[in-house]
Amino acid sequence: MAHEHLDDVKHYLLDLQERLCAGLAEADGVAQFHEDSWTRAEGGGGRSRVMTNGGVFEKGGVNYSHVYGAQLPPSATAARPELAGRSFHAVGVSWVLHPKNPHVPTSHGNVRFFIAEKAGEEPVWWFGGGIDLTPFYPVVEDVVHWHQVAHAACQPFGDDVYPRYKAWCDEYFYLKHRDETRGVGGLFFDDLNDGDFADCFALQRAVGDSFLDAYIPIVERRKNDAWGERERDFQLYRRGRYVEFNLVWDRGTLFGLQSGGRTESILMSMPPMARWEYAFEPQPGSAEARLHDFLQPRDWLDEFAGKTAQDTSGELS
Amino acid sequence: MAHEHLDDVKHYLLDLQERLCAGLAEADGVAQFHEDSWTRAEGGGGRSRVMTNGGVFEKGGVNYSHVYGAQLPPSATAARPELAGRSFHAVGVSWVLHPKNPHVPTSHGNVRFFIAEKAGEEPVWWFGGGIDLTPFYPVVEDVVHWHQVAHAACQPFGDDVYPRYKAWCDEYFYLKHRDETRGVGGLFFDDLNDGDFADCFALQRAVGDSFLDAYIPIVERRKNDAWGERERDFQLYRRGRYVEFNLVWDRGTLFGLQSGGRTESILMSMPPMARWEYAFEPQPGSAEARLHDFLQPRDWLDEFAGKTAQDTSGELS
Numbered sequence: 289m290a291h292e293h294l295d296d297v298k299h300y301l302l303d304l305q306e307r308l309c310a311g312l313a314e315a316d317g318v319a320q321f322h323e324d325s326w327t328r329a330e331g332g333g334g335r336s337r338v339m340t341n342g343g344v345f346e347k348g349g350v351n352y353s354h355v356y357g358a359q360l361p362p363s364a365t366a367a368r369p370e371l372a373g374r375s376f377h378a379v380g381v382s383w384v385l386h387p388k389n390p391h392v393p394t395s396h397g398n399v400r401f402f403i404a405e406k407a408g409e410e411p412v413w414w415f416g417g418g419i420d421l422t423p424f425y426p427v428v429e430d431v432v433h434w435h436q437v438a439h440a441a442c443q444p445f446g447d448d449v450y451p452r453y454k455a456w457c458d459e460y461f462y463l464k465h466r467d468e469t470r471g472v473g474g475l476f477f478d479d480l481n482d483g484d485f486a487d488c489f490a491l492q493r494a495v496g497d498s499f500l501d502a503y504i505p506i507v508e509r510r511k512n513d514a515w516g517e518r519e520r521d522f523q524l525y526r527r528g529r530y531v532e533f534n535l536v537w538d539r540g541t542l543f544g545l546q547s548g549g550r551t552e553s554i555l556m557s558m559p560p561m562a563r564w565e566y567a568f569e570p571q572p573g574s575a576e577a578r579l580h581d582f583l584q585p586r587d588w589l590d591e592f593a594g595k596t597a598q599d600t601s602g603e604l605s
Numbered sequence: 606m607a608h609e610h611l612d613d614v615k616h617y618l619l620d621l622q623e624r625l626c627a628g629l630a631e632a633d634g635v636a637q638f639h640e641d642s643w644t645r646a647e648g649g650g651g652r653s654r655v656m657t658n659g660g661v662f663e664k665g666g667v668n669y670s671h672v673y674g675a676q677l678p679p680s681a682t683a684a685r686p687e688l689a690g691r692s693f694h695a696v697g698v699s700w701v702l703h704p705k706n707p708h709v710p711t712s713h714g715n716v717r718f719f720i721a722e723k724a725g726e727e728p729v730w731w732f733g734g735g736i737d738l739t740p741f742y743p744v745v746e747d748v749v750h751w752h753q754v755a756h757a758a759c760q761p762f763g764d765d766v767y768p769r770y771k772a773w774c775d776e777y778f779y780l781k782h783r784d785e786t787r788g789v790g791g792l793f794f795d796d797l798n799d800g801d802f803a804d805c806f807a808l809q810r811a812v813g814d815s816f817l818d819a820y821i822p823i824v825e826r827r828k829n830d831a832w833g834e835r836e837r838d839f840q841l842y843r844r845g846r847y848v849e850f851n852l853v854w855d856r857g858t859l860f861g862l863q864s865g866g867r868t869e870s871i872l873m874s875m876p877p878m879a880r881w882e883y884a885f886e887p888q889p890g891s892a893e894a895r896l897h898d899f900l901q902p903r904d905w906l907d908e909f910a911g912k913t914a915q916d917t918s919g920e921l922s
Contacts (some may be wrong), residue, residue: 324884337882349883405687463872465862527874536862545782545853552884554782558845562883564875566655566666567641 291486292488294377297303300489301333304399304496305352308383309602310338310349311500315507318343321350326550331356332377333404334555340560344511349556354379360404363543371412374404379583381496384557385503390523391513391527393423393430394530395503396557397445399496407472413485414480415492418453419499421459421506422471422530424523425575426582428592428604430506431472435588436489443500445491452479458585463533468583469486470533474502521578527562534558579605610730610802611694614718617806618698620903621716622669622815626654627702628817629667638667643867648673649694655872658789658878661828663705666873671696672866677721680860684796690728690798691721698813701874702820705838709832710740710747711847712786712820713874715857716813730802732809733795735770735915736816737778739788739821739847741840742892743899745909745921747823748789752905755792758815762808770794775902780850785849791819807854844879851875893920904918 292336309321319342334353337343356377361366365372380400387394399417424515435454442449461582462469475495534557544554565603570576581604625636636659639878644650650668656662672693682689697717705713716734738751741920750773759766775791779786851858851874861871887893898921 336883340883347883411919465868524878531848532852532872533877535849536859542853551782555626556850556883558881559876561841561880562848563878564872565877566657566664566873567869 291403292477293489294379294401294403297489297492298379299399300493300496301352301379301399302549305335305337305350305381308350308381308499311504312345312348312385314337314505316342316344316348319345321348321597325384326553327505328355328550334550334553336556337383337554342388344387344389344392344507346386347560348385349557350381350383350385350387351553352381353550353553360545361457363539364402371404374412376405377403377503383556386527387507388470389509389511389513390424390519392507392514393426393510394527394559395419395421395499397496397499399492401492407538412481414479414481415488417458417481417492417497417502418474418476419493419502420457420471420474420476421503422526423582423591424512424526424579425474425519428595430509432592433505434474434502435499435500436593439589440599441476441494442491443493449491452477455585461533463486463537465536466529466532468529468580469585472582472588473585520554522561522570524559524561525565525568526579527559528564530559531562609694609718610806611718611720614806614809615696617810617813618669618696618716618718620700622652622654622667625667625698625816628663628821629662629702630702632821633659633661633665636662638665643870645672645867646769648761651867651870653873654814655850655873659705659708661704661824662702663710664877665701667698667700668730668870669698669871670793678860680856681721685904686851688721691723693722693890694720699874700816703844703876704824704828706828706830707741707832707836708827709824710738710743710827711876712736712738712816713843714816716815718807718809731796731798731804733797734809734812734875735774735777735791735793735824736812736819737774737788737791737793738820739843740899741843742836743789743896745912746826747826748899748905749909750822751789751791751819753910754815754819756906757759758811759808760812762804766808767792767823777802778850780854783849784896785846786902787847787900789905790902829868838880841876841878841886842885843877843896846883847876848879890919 294553313320319339321337321339324336332355334351336349336351339348358375360371360374360376380398382398382454385394395604397419401415403411413483439450442453447563457473458469460476461471461473541554545551607847630637634655638654638656641653645778647778649672653666653668656665677688677691677693697715699715701713702711716737718732721729756767770792771790775786777793778824778901816920858871862868
């Protein structure tokens with residue numbers, strides 16, 4: 289039973305990887321993803337796909353992995369001691385896009401599925417995932433579109449799903465040492481196993497399938513916006529914050545690095561280039577200073593969804 | 606009594622900060638350090654000095670801080686539960702140099718002193734510190750010089766000091782997820798409180814005072830070496846590893862960021878620019894491939910100290 293579930297999820301994830309790569313390569317228009325398969329001594333492996341120096345994407349990766357072992361790692365059982373000692377399968381797809389044009393946001397997503405098994409007992413399974421957006425020069429219209437697609441993906445599963453996963457995303461992608469979110473959020477969920485398998489799986493698919501609809505229109509709108517050294521400098525500076533989040537706060541990255549995962553696949557999420565500048569502060573009132581107002585949790589749909597692009601072209605209130 | 610010790614150490618550290626800045630600015634020849642003082646709501650503050658875009662140093666920082674509080678932070682008492690609940694003073698100087706020329710190594714050092722107090726009991730104090738070197742295009746002669754100065758600084762305190770602190774440095778500055786050291790090591794020590802205060806303080810001063818003698822001759826030798834885009838690319842790539850160490854493994858950085866230290870001073874250690882490249886491998890036999898052999902613990906003095914520069918100009922055996 290559980291392995292039928294696993295097979296179903298794997299089938300979906302491998303297909304999702306194909307569709308994400310096809311959609312992103314089409315949006316890029318120049319570069320292709322290159323595939324790199326790997327195996328893990330303790331069990332399992334992955335299929336990494338990476339694109340560099342594209343027409344739109346300076347670096348992009350869409351990685352599938354399926355790892356398994358005789359014992360769930362401690363980090364997976366810290367909150368669920370009843371699962372300690374169970375064997376496990378973990379399968380997922382993660383993706384990160386680092387565009388070249390500073391007007392195109394960076395974006396990330398992940399969908400994952402776990403099964404923990406023990407002889408003579410029912411298998412325990414759960415889903416996790418999400419999508420999130422990290423603009424450098426944010427446009428309210430884009431952020432609202434992003435959240436509208438996220439909202440629409442969740443709506444069939446109940447009115448409370450989008451608000452919960454939206455809030456969870458704001459909470460998860462938060463740099464405590466900077467007192468700011470990583471970006472403008474999106475969706476994040478974990479430990480999803482209430483209701484039956486089919487419903488949970490359908491929700492995970494809805495989130496995974498929403499990504500291209502959420503992201504590609506923003507890429508198309510911004511990819512030809514003019515930029516120069518100033519915008520590039522600010523993008524590289526802000527990418528430093530992305531590095532800080534991933535290496536200091538992201539539980540998945542830290543667990544992977546500290547427990548012997550495949551380093552190059554885990555750090556596929558790193559930007560191709562980033563910079564740090566001591567005590568940098570954008571000029572008050574500048575385009576760069578605007579970003580700050582976007583990096584706190586806001587209710588994008590309630591605040592802005594009814595407004596026209598013209599209404600929202602200026603500062604946030 | 607304890608606060609006389611504290612005053613003595615502070616006096617030394619503030620003077621060390623002056624001397625380091627003066628020596629480094631002289632070696633740079635172009636830029637000066639800019640000072641930035643800050644205070645900490647819970648008690649204390651610091652005096653950060655940062656240089657950017659110098660003749661030699663793309664970025665350099667020499668930071669003094671003195672923080673105190675009513676309770677030692679948990680990370681400081683994890684290994685010493687008997688100190689939990691004590692009030693504390695922590696005072697130190699940290700420095701990091703990121704040269705522009707890829708032939709000049711990055712370098713770092715730190716000296717620190719703690720006092721933990723409790724009414725009616727003797728104060729507990731301890732010293733920590735070290736210096737370490739991170740070359741991109743290492744030269745054996747430079748590494749041997751570096752370790753000779755480190756050895757000479759420790760020698761007056763016993764034959765066992767250099768080997769112990771050298772091994773501790775290799776162990777501390779280690780990227781487990783890359784299976785390599787951060788650089789070619791140097792000295793690292795912590796919890797130093799055996800013997801009397803004067804001896805421990807003298808050892809700390811010997812380590813702090815050794816830095817300019819260890820580093821400046823290497824800077825002078827390499828600062829005019831020719832380099833181009835290839836060497837710059839490799840330097841930026843390797844600086845990515847420096848970021849990975851500092852954000853994933855360095856206990857001081859992580860503790861500071863997670864417990865509300867001054868972020869800009871803590872992250873002064875970040876390189877001004879760094880890059881990541883998926884699955885990068887240097888060409889076998891290239892100058893870049895040589896670095897790998899330097900990033901495992903080696904006994905530099907026993908292996909190489911008797912050899913001439915000519916003997917050691919080729920590959921490591």
